[in-house]
Amino acid sequence: MIYRHTPVMLNEVIAYLKCEPGKCYVDCTIGGAGHSRAILDKILPDGLLIGIDQDSDAIENATHVLKPYAANTHLFHDNYINLPNILSQLNISRVDGIIADLGLSLHQIESSGRGFSFLRDEPLDMRMNAESEITAQDIVNNASAGHLEKVIREYGEERWARKIARHIVAVRAGGSIRTSRELAQIVYEAIPKRFVHKRKIHPATKVFMALRIAVNKELEVLDSFISDAVGFLNPGGRICFISFHSLEDRIVKRRFLDLEGKCTCPPDFPKCVCNSRKIARVLSRKVIRPTPAEIKINPMARSACLRVAEKLID
Numbered sequence: 001m002i003y004r005h006t007p008v009m010l011n012e013v014i015a016y017l018k019c020e021p022g023k024c025y026v027d028c029t030i031g032g033a034g035h036s037r038a039i040l041d042k043i044l045p046d047g048l049l050i051g052i053d054q055d056s057d058a059i060e061n062a063t064h065v066l067k068p069y070a071a072n073t074h075l076f077h078d079n080y081i082n083l084p085n086i087l088s089q090l091n092i093s094r095v096d097g098i099i100a101d102l103g104l105s106l107h108q109i110e111s112s113g114r115g116f117s118f119l120r121d122e123p124l125d126m127r128m129n130a131e132s133e134i135t136a137q138d139i140v141n142n143a144s145a146g147h148l149e150k151v152i153r154e155y156g157e158e159r160w161a162r163k164i165a166r167h168i169v170a171v172r173a174g175g176s177i178r179t180s181r182e183l184a185q186i187v188y189e190a191i192p193k194r195f196v197h198k199r200k201i202h203p204a205t206k207v208f209m210a211l212r213i214a215v216n217k218e219l220e221v222l223d224s225f226i227s228d229a230v231g232f233l234n235p236g237g238r239i240c241f242i243s244f245h246s247l248e249d250r251i252v253k254r255r256f257l258d259l260e261g262k263c264t265c266p267p268d269f270p271k272c273v274c275n276s277r278k279i280a281r282v283l284s285r286k287v288i289r290p291t292p293a294e295i296k297i298n299p300m301a302r303s304a305c306l307r308v309a310e311k312l313i314d
């Protein structure tokens with residue numbers, strides 16, 4: 001298998017993670033193993049990398065490309081939400097750094113055959129983990145018009161969500177919608193033509209993104225993961241999130257603020273009673289973006305947002 005993906009903001013991530021020999025890191029989304037390999041190069045000879053991905057293609061590829069580092073690597077085909085179990089299996093209670101580079105790899109978009117791209121004609125699957133239950137086809141063919149509209153509006157931030165949802169329901173009454181190309185055509189038909197032509201992106205971009213987020217429960221998983229993950233860091237350890245979607249970035253930003261323990265007492269209280277603790281310090285006051293030079297080489301990086309926090313106390 002040829003697995004294509006270029007790691008995003010690699011230098012920035014490696015610098016923020018303060019990788020040094022002997023330290024232990026978790027790559028929650030190993031993908032093409034670009035970040036993992038760079039981490040391993042810094043932590044040898046006695047450091048440890050724990051790599052996770054819910055896509056078995058990524059784990060198969062990482063097993064192959066990280067063979068030279070096998071003695072320093074543990075790979076898990078799993079959802080990163082299960083990090084607590086993974087660390088307990090390894091008898092590890094604390095690590096020095098965690099990275100989660102969210103979203104899709106180029107391999108998944110271009111070669112997985114799972115309908116992530118509206119430019120291809122593939123079964124409408126969109127599961128990152130082929131063992132999970134719900135596919136995009138299930139949602140498109142069975143969800144109510146109201147639910148489809150909600151998914152498309154909330155996750156895709158698509159202005160024409162209602163029209164698209166209703167058109168999907170009308171088309172599927174004549175037979176199931178099975179492929180990415182069929183869905184892309186339905187979306188195209190639903191959006192008023194004068195608006196389709198004004199769009200800078202493909203008319204189906206937002207709907208495909210929304211379905212993928214729903215199928216893989218991406219936002220729910222991220223939201224409940226962040227504070228748990230920080231709990232596994234040593235004091236001084238750092239956590240990096242790279243997101244590609246404004247809703248993901250908003251979740252990371254909000255959870256990081258929670259970890260900074262801002263007092264939530266009403267302003268007229270004479271003293272603080274909420275007992276909020278400052279567990280971490282946010283290092284990325286402003287979101288970190290890829291340089292124009294990186295975007296030129298790797299256009300997939302253009303919407304990436306990096307946020308970093310450092311654990312202060314246990």
Ligand SMILES: C[S@@+](CC[C@H](N)C(=O)[O-])C[C@H]1O[C@@H](n2cnc3c(N)ncnc32)[C@H](O)[C@@H]1O
Pocket residue numbers: 005006007008028029030031032033034035036052053054055058078079080081101102103104105128221
């Ligand atoms: C953008 S790629 C990561 C690329 C990687 N950093 C590299 O250097 O090649 C995102 C990866 O995260 C995986 N992924 C997304 N959500 C996940 C989750 N909740 N648990 C585990 N893996 C996940 C995807 O399957 C995909 O392989």
